[in-house]
Amino acid sequence: MQTTDTTIDLRCPTSLALDLFGDRWTLLVVRDLMFLGKRRYGEFLASPEGISTNILADRLKKLLQQGLIEKFPDPDSARTAVYLLTESGLGLYSIMLEIMRWGISDHRARVTPEVDKAIKEGGDTLLLTLLERNQAERAALQSQSLAGASN
Amino acid sequence: MQTTDTTIDLRCPTSLALDLFGDRWTLLVVRDLMFLGKRRYGEFLASPEGISTNILADRLKKLLQQGLIEKFPDPDSARTAVYLLTESGLGLYSIMLEIMRWGISDHRARVTPEVDKAIKEGGDTLLLTLLERNQAERAALQSQSLAGASN
DNA sequence: CAAATAGCTTGTATAATGCAAGCGATTTCC
DNA sequence: GGAAATCGCTTGCATTATACAAGCTATTTG
Numbered sequence: 001m002q003t004t005d006t007t008i009d010l011r012c013p014t015s016l017a018l019d020l021f022g023d024r025w026t027l028l029v030v031r032d033l034m035f036l037g038k039r040r041y042g043e044f045l046a047s048p049e050g051i052s053t054n055i056l057a058d059r060l061k062k063l064l065q066q067g068l069i070e071k072f073p074d075p076d077s078a079r080t081a082v083y084l085l086t087e088s089g090l091g092l093y094s095i096m097l098e099i100m101r102w103g104i105s106d107h108r109a110r111v112t113p114e115v116d117k118a119i120k121e122g123g124d125t126l127l128l129t130l131l132e133r134n135q136a137e138r139a140a141l142q143s144q145s146l147a148g149a150s151n
Numbered sequence: 152m153q154t155t156d157t158t159i160d161l162r163c164p165t166s167l168a169l170d171l172f173g174d175r176w177t178l179l180v181v182r183d184l185m186f187l188g189k190r191r192y193g194e195f196l197a198s199p200e201g202i203s204t205n206i207l208a209d210r211l212k213k214l215l216q217q218g219l220i221e222k223f224p225d226p227d228s229a230r231t232a233v234y235l236l237t238e239s240g241l242g243l244y245s246i247m248l249e250i251m252r253w254g255i256s257d258h259r260a261r262v263t264p265e266v267d268k269a270i271k272e273g274g275d276t277l278l279l280t281l282l283e284r285n286q287a288e289r290a291a292l293q294s295q296s297l298a299g300a301s302n
Numbered sequence: 303c304a305a306a307t308a309g310c311t312t313g314t315a316t317a318a319t320g321c322a323a324g325c326g327a328t329t330t331c332c
Numbered sequence: 333g334g335a336a337a338t339c340g341c342t343t344g345c346a347t348t349a350t351a352c353a354a355g356c357t358a359t360t361t362g
Contacts, residue, residue, distance in 0.1 A: 013254020013262060014182045014247070015200055022175040024350085031165045041309055049166055052351055057310060079308050079359045088257070095253055096165070098246045103164020106242060111164060175319085192340055203320055208341055230328045230339050 017095075020066065025051050027099070029059050030085070030092055033069065034130065035115050039082045040074070063089070075144040084138055093127045168246075171217065176202050177210050178250070181236070181243055184220065185281065186266050190233045191225070214240070223292040235289055244278045 021027045028049055032038035038047070044056055051059075060083065063069040068089035074080040101119045103109040111119070118126035172178045179200055183189035189198070195207055202210075211234065214220040219240035225231040252270045254260040262270070269277035 011199070011260055012179075012182065013251045013260035014178055016254045016260045017250045018175055018178060022173075022178070024169055024173040027165055027169060027173070028163075031163065042307095045309095048162070050351095053310065054312085054352095055350065058350095077308080077359080079357095081309080091253060091257060095246065095249045098249045099168045100164045102242060102246055103167045106239070109162055109164035109167045193338095196340095201320095204341065205321090205343085206319065209319095228328080228339085232340080 020068075021092075025049075025055055026059050026063070027092075027096070029056070029063065030068075030089070031096060033083065033085050034090070034093065034096055035112060039084065040080050041083075042080070068092070070138070072138075072141040075141065082141055084141070085134060087131070087134075090127070090130060090134065093124075093130065097126075171219075172243075176200075176206055177214070178243075178247070180207070180210050180214065181219075181240070182247060184234065184236050185241070185244065185247055186263060190235065191231050192234075193231070219243070221289070223289075226292065226295040233288075233292055235292070236285060238282070238285075241278070241282060241285065244275075244281065248277075 021030070028047065028051065029044055032044050032047055036047075038044055041056065041060070044060075045051065045053065060069070060071075064071060067086055070084050070086055072082045072084065074082045097115075097119060100109075100111050100115060104111065104116075104119065114126065172181070179198065179202065180195055183195050183198055187198075189195055192207065192211070195211075196202065196204065211220070211222075215222060218237055221235050221237055223233045223235065225233045248266075248270060251260075251262050251266060255262065255267075255270065265277065
């Protein structure tokens with residue numbers, strides 16, 4: 001007699017997580033999207049860490065495949081796209097916040113005031129804000145792209 | 152007039168954190184030490200992910216250099232060493248717990264009952280336990296190595 | 303309509319990782 | 333107590349990932 005559920009991934013969640021972001025760049029793209037309001041290829045590229053163009057393209061592709069981000073046509077320009085975290089992508093919020101908390105406490109690195117407040121206050125006020133913002137952006141982009149398609 | 156403190160690392164804490172564990176293996180060694188009670192080279196090597204010998208040696212060296220782990224002579228054998236997380240190393244606890252929480256919720260990966268309980272209950276009961284255990288182990292290893300030195 | 307720009311892709315060099323073998327210091331076995 | 337096995341690495345080499353520069357296409361600007 002076996003267990004009824006055979007879909008459980010027996011691996012350690014740490015290992016699973018590292019499949020996703022066990023590299024130098026993925027979480028920096030997530031950070032840009034989650035906390036710095038960046039949405040476009042060129043904006044990610046402009047981050048001070050200096051990701052290369054091919055690596056950025058590769059990470060965006062992987063994040064798309066894993067359903068952590070979505071890609072929309074940019075209402076302002078036909079040659080750029082807008083990337084947005086999905087709800088699943090925002091599921092990385094707590095990990096990101098703990099990483100930032102760690103970086104601040106041990107190394108006195110800097111974050112935005114918004115993040116700083118979230119780290120010090122605890123709770124998930126910021127997460128709720130991010131979820132709302134994201135939903136609003138997504139709605140706007142979807143209606144725009146529909147309108148665009150009917151032109 | 153400048154700020155008095157010139158030691159602040161201006162980089163984003165995410166980037167700082169990725170310097171430390173932005174790779175495939177470092178956090179798996181931390182997991183072994185923090186939650187699975189592994190202490191020796193051979194035990195890390197035996198983890199199911201299958202780290203290579205040179206990579207393991209390299210990561211242990213880096214973790215030592217960064218003060219996240221300590222190395223003690225093994226009281227039971229002159230050819231092995233015992234590695235222990237420092238308090239600074241245990242500072243990664245919250246990050247690890249959030250990573251495991253993420254892995255469990257989205258992918259139903261498995262953790263030890265002890266970790267599962269910690270994830271579900273919240274609070275830092277487990278962290279306190281780990282800190283105590285670690286201190287006890289460290290004390291034992293230090294007294295043993297002193298006794299050994301006087302032989 | 304020419305030049306510039308955004309978002310990539312495509313080489314190619316370098317660095318990180320994976321794999322297997324080897325090596326010195328113990329420890330075990332007979 | 334000597335030979336063989338074991339442990340904790342290190343070293344060499346093949347493969348993969350990343351960095352850097354250039355190029356290409358579609359769009360947009362002047």
